[in-house]
Amino acid sequence: MTSRRRVFKGWILSGVCALAISAIVVSCEAVKQRGQGGMASAPARAKNVIVMISDGCGFQHVDAASIYRHGETGKLPFHQFPARMAMRTHMAGGGYEPELAWRNFRYVDINPTDSAAASTAMATGVKTYNGSIGMDLDFDPLKNIVETAEELGKATGVITSVEFSHATPAGFVAHDKSRGHYEKIANEMILESAVDIIMGCGHPYYSNNGKKVEEGTFKYIGGEETWKALVEGKAGSDADGDGTPDPWHLIETREDFQKLGQGPTPKRVIGIPRTATTLQQGRAGEKTSDPYVAARVEVVPTLAEMASAALNVLDEDSDGLFLMIEGGAVDWASHGNQSGRMIEEELEFADAVQAVMNWVEANSNWNDTLLIVTGDHQTGYLTGPDSGFPDGAIPVWNPIENRGQGNLPGMEWHSKNHTNSLIPLYAKGAGIDVLKARAEGHVDTRRGPFINNIEIAQTIREIWN
Numbered sequence: 001m002t003s004r005r006r007v008f009k010g011w012i013l014s015g016v017c018a019l020a021i022s023a024i025v026v027s028c029e030a031v032k033q034r035g036q037g038g039m040a041s042a043p044a045r046a047k048n049v050i051v052m053i054s055d056g057c058g059f060q061h062v063d064a065a066s067i068y069r070h071g072e073t074g075k076l077p078f079h080q081f082p083a084r085m086a087m088r089t090h091m092a093g094g095g096y097e098p099e100l101a102w103r104n105f106r107y108v109d110i111n112p113t114d115s116a117a118a119s120t121a122m123a124t125g126v127k128t129y130n131g132s133i134g135m136d137l138d139f140d141p142l143k144n145i146v147e148t149a150e151e152l153g154k155a156t157g158v159i160t161s162v163e164f165s166h167a168t169p170a171g172f173v174a175h176d177k178s179r180g181h182y183e184k185i186a187n188e189m190i191l192e193s194a195v196d197i198i199m200g201c202g203h204p205y206y207s208n209n210g211k212k213v214e215e216g217t218f219k220y221i222g223g224e225e226t227w228k229a230l231v232e233g234k235a236g237s238d239a240d241g242d243g244t245p246d247p248w249h250l251i252e253t254r255e256d257f258q259k260l261g262q263g264p265t266p267k268r269v270i271g272i273p274r275t276a277t278t279l280q281q282g283r284a285g286e287k288t289s290d291p292y293v294a295a296r297v298e299v300v301p302t303l304a305e306m307a308s309a310a311l312n313v314l315d316e317d318s319d320g321l322f323l324m325i326e327g328g329a330v331d332w333a334s335h336g337n338q339s340g341r342m343i344e345e346e347l348e349f350a351d352a353v354q355a356v357m358n359w360v361e362a363n364s365n366w367n368d369t370l371l372i373v374t375g376d377h378q379t380g381y382l383t384g385p386d387s388g389f390p391d392g393a394i395p396v397w398n399p400i401e402n403r404g405q406g407n408l409p410g411m412e413w414h415s416k417n418h419t420n421s422l423i424p425l426y427a428k429g430a431g432i433d434v435l436k437a438r439a440e441g442h443v444d445t446r447r448g449p450f451i452n453n454i455e456i457a458q459t460i461r462e463i464w465n
């Protein structure tokens with residue numbers, strides 16, 4: 001349930017109504033200030049939590065992107081966050097043992113997690129099977145962190161650069177035995193959930209090049225009926241628990257996403273950019289060319305524009321917010337071993353991290369907000385050149401080769417699938433000590449301290465408790 005104390009900024013209000021609501025807001029602010037005064041020594045509670053997931057991103061992915069843009073590693077916006085650690089990502093029944101991982105080059109290939117199990121683990125705090133969207137091993141629904149946030153009266157949202165009904169955003173909102181049930185999952189998210197922001201691809205009438213198509217594809221949007229209801233402004237459940245439905249306000253154009261980043265906002269927004277499956281990664285052009293050789297699709301928003309828009313809607317709730325932001329196509333480019341497009345997607349994600357940091361610094365602060373930047377698993381088994389077993393039985397993992405700013409780094413892909421390799425996690429703001437404490441005692445010989453992916457939801461709940 002979304003907070004009833006939410007401020008309804010915006011174009012739907014009459015002057016009288018706006019006055020009445022201003023009065024409520026003023027009294028809420030007073031209550032909040034008294035509360036803070038009475039708990040001066042209380043630990044940071046992270047009123048706002050933002051989790052950013054670069055799907056498929058390992059340590060080498062961020063190195064390659066940083067080298068390409070800056071000519072050196074460690075220069076992306078999250079690289080200097082005060083909490084830096086690794087995370088293990090395997091599904092239920094899988095594992096990661098540092099000693100085995102660094103003795104056998106192919107160890108991390110064994111039974112890798114998929115994005116559904118990884119998302120469910122991070123969102124619910126429970127390991128599950130590949131393909132599960134918010135369900136445990138007995139097919140019982142698990143409570144996710146969005147539902148926890150809603151119970152606390154917070155505004156909530158999920159946004160992604162791929163289809164919003166795809167595994168990662170779905171795992172934070174929906175419950176289904178199979179990630180493949182896109183239509184059902186989309187309908188649960190749109191028609192049943194209490195989430196306040198959904199943004200992602202899956203537009204029925206546009207191609208991956210942002211061109212209008214005649215025949216609609218409604219799979220990712222929940223079917224033709226749901227699309228019609230969204231267009232007519234009639235879709236949506238009672239999100240704030242006041243007994244009346246809270247219909248979605250649909251936006252599609254890049255201009256509308258940009259406008260939503262500032263000023264008054266509707267209460268619940270679903271943003272479906274005018275593209276089929278991805279913002280940029282699926283566009284035409286040679287997929288294995290260097291970054292930015294193919295012209296970008298200009299009619300769709302950037303992930304950073306989507307993030308700014310989402311935060312401007314959600315920050316009307318005085319109880320705080322939870323937002324999950326996914327760079328979904330890092331994974332897709334990595335499955336295709338597309339070095340240039342992977343770098344593009346990782347930089348798109350890095351720009352979204354910068355947009356979130358800008359929002360925190362302008363509209364909140366790091367005592368009120370926790371930002372976690374991580375991935376869900378590594379894809380493509382990326383290394384630097386001449387890795388593997390170049391001279392026989394002793395495995396070698398060479399770093400990404402720096403060939404100078406603006407030049408494609410030396411990269412070598414060893415898989416078209418996911419791996420169970422440790423992935424990076426960076427965090428800044430309220431509650432990072434909880435994450436650091438959880439990593440203590442689990443140390444990888446090369447990557448240092450690491451947490452388990454289920455500890456994302458567990459940490460957030462601990463901080464909110």
Ligand SMILES: [Zn+2]
Nearest residue numbers: 331335379418
């Ligand atoms: Zn994948």
